[in-house]
Amino acid sequence: MDKGERVAGAEMTGTRELYDEWAATYDSVDNPTRDLEKRACESVLGGMSFGTIMELGGGTGKNTAWLAERAKRLISVDLSPEMQAIAKQKVQADNVEFRIGDITAQWDFAEPADLITCSLILEHVEDLHHVFREAAKFMKPGGRFYVCELHPFKQYAGSKARFETNRGLKVLQCFVHHLTDYTDSAMSNGFVMERMDERFDAADRDRIPRLVSFLFIRNM
Numbered sequence: 001m002d003k004g005e006r007v008a009g010a011e012m013t014g015t016r017e018l019y020d021e022w023a024a025t026y027d028s029v030d031n032p033t034r035d036l037e038k039r040a041c042e043s044v045l046g047g048m049s050f051g052t053i054m055e056l057g058g059g060t061g062k063n064t065a066w067l068a069e070r071a072k073r074l075i076s077v078d079l080s081p082e083m084q085a086i087a088k089q090k091v092q093a094d095n096v097e098f099r100i101g102d103i104t105a106q107w108d109f110a111e112p113a114d115l116i117t118c119s120l121i122l123e124h125v126e127d128l129h130h131v132f133r134e135a136a137k138f139m140k141p142g143g144r145f146y147v148c149e150l151h152p153f154k155q156y157a158g159s160k161a162r163f164e165t166n167r168g169l170k171v172l173q174c175f176v177h178h179l180t181d182y183t184d185s186a187m188s189n190g191f192v193m194e195r196m197d198e199r200f201d202a203a204d205r206d207r208i209p210r211l212v213s214f215l216f217i218r219n220m
């Protein structure tokens with residue numbers, strides 16, 4: 001079966017199970033990617049406010065409460081019930097709703113949104129066009145799409161989401177996305193890039209950037 005024939009959701013085998021297992025330690029182990037992404041999100045979206053936010057791959061709720069303070073309503077979606085269970089314990093705001101969903105399938109969890117966010121989720125998704133196409137369907141006019149992911153330069157060097165267990169290191173299935181994979185998928189689905197940022201460990205710009213973030217806007 002070639003790439004074009006793949007069944008939506010098929011590549012996720014193992015991802016949910018591995019995140020269910022990672023959930024117990026996700027917040028407590030040292031994770032510079034997780035921590036830098038939180039700073040990136042707050043830097044890019046700080047000062048803005050929104051009607052409805054749809055947070056995709058909300059995980060254990062690292063960004064959920066902060067985003068919810070900037071929205072009338074927030075829907076946090078995740079594939080892993082165990083990751084989401086931790087978010088539910090942490091975030092009990094009245095304007096937050098949690099839903100289980102798979103962004104590689106049809107977005108039956110989705111509602112029209114003013115902001116959609118993807119933080120550290122798209123490395124697990126092979127087909128970015130599907131994500132941007134679905135995001136465009138549910139984006140209100142003038143809505144924004146925030147994406148922050150492991151920088152492709154890090155991916156080229158072999159970095160992948162991974163975690164230690166008492167049975168050894170578990171490495172998740174990851175797909176390399178080049179910078180133009182994001183921008184092409186965005187442009188072909190009616191988004192315009194508002195800003196792009198690279199994030200470095202200890203703000204040291206002589207090193208390989210750890211993260212790239214984009215803020216896209218839908219003009220139609």
Ligand SMILES: C[S@@+](CC[C@H](N)C(=O)[O-])C[C@H]1O[C@@H](n2cnc3c(N)ncnc32)[C@H](O)[C@@H]1O
Pocket residue numbers: 012015016019034037056057058059060061062063077078079080083101102103104118119120121124125161
């Ligand atoms: C590295 S964690 C990031 C969590 C959170 N956004 C953060 O920055 O800490 C990736 C999250 O994406 C979720 N995820 C992975 N593939 C997904 C998919 N196809 N649909 C929905 N969520 C998915 C995982 O269950 C996990 O909670």
